[in-house]
Amino acid sequence: MPKTFSKLSSSTFFFHFTLLFFSATSSGSFSNILSPKKFGLKREKLTHLHFYFHDIVSSRNPTAIPVASAASTNKSHTGFGVVMMADDPLTAAPDPNSKLVGKAQGVYASAAQDEVGLLMVMNLAFMEGKYNGSSLSLLGRNTVFSRVREMPIVGGSGLFRFARGYAQAKTHTLDLKTGNAVVEYNVYVFHY
Numbered sequence: 001m002p003k004t005f006s007k008l009s010s011s012t013f014f015f016h017f018t019l020l021f022f023s024a025t026s027s028g029s030f031s032n033i034l035s036p037k038k039f040g041l042k043r044e045k046l047t048h049l050h051f052y053f054h055d056i057v058s059s060r061n062p063t064a065i066p067v068a069s070a071a072s073t074n075k076s077h078t079g080f081g082v083v084m085m086a087d088d089p090l091t092a093a094p095d096p097n098s099k100l101v102g103k104a105q106g107v108y109a110s111a112a113q114d115e116v117g118l119l120m121v122m123n124l125a126f127m128e129g130k131y132n133g134s135s136l137s138l139l140g141r142n143t144v145f146s147r148v149r150e151m152p153i154v155g156g157s158g159l160f161r162f163a164r165g166y167a168q169a170k171t172h173t174l175d176l177k178t179g180n181a182v183v184e185y186n187v188y189v190f191h192y
Contacts, residue, residue, distance in 0.1 A: 134158030165189035
């Protein structure tokens with residue numbers, strides 16, 4: 001035991017311990033239980049969003065670019081180890097010239113050695129209508145050649161504060177020569 005502690009009397013130690021305990025459990029503590037009403041949160045809603053994700057990797061103006069790869073990535077049949085940064089348009093229809101409703105901004109990486117399986121870390125930032133300025137956070141596994149992929153929605157901002165749900169992705173078109181893809185998304189999200 002340190003010398004300074006051993007010199008404290010038991011009553012002094014008890015006083016300091018009590019003071020420390022009560023100061024840690026007072027209203028200035030680390031956490032508090034709050035009422036959702038205090039933040040203006042009302043009844044929870046379930047919203048369905050439908051849009052098309054345009055991932056353009058081969059053009060004069062790509063929307064997704066490689067930012068890192070491993071020495072063995074070029075030898076891998078799945079592209080294992082490549083990390084892509086994306087600012088992909090989200091549109092109302094499959095046509096890239098259709099109405100822009102938002103952007104998918106974030107990172108995806110080839111995280112599987114035996115299939116094309118991506119780790120997706122994306123903010124779905126909306127810029128149209130009621131949800132303009134709001135976003136959803138998607139984090140999950142995307143096995144590209146599966147017919148339908150399901151990924152979790154783990155949060156959001158703006159009108160999607162406290163969001164949770166899932167996104168279903170289904171490839172609409174994929175050009176195997178260029179790598180460019182249009183993916184249909186159906187997103188189901190609970191939020192206040």
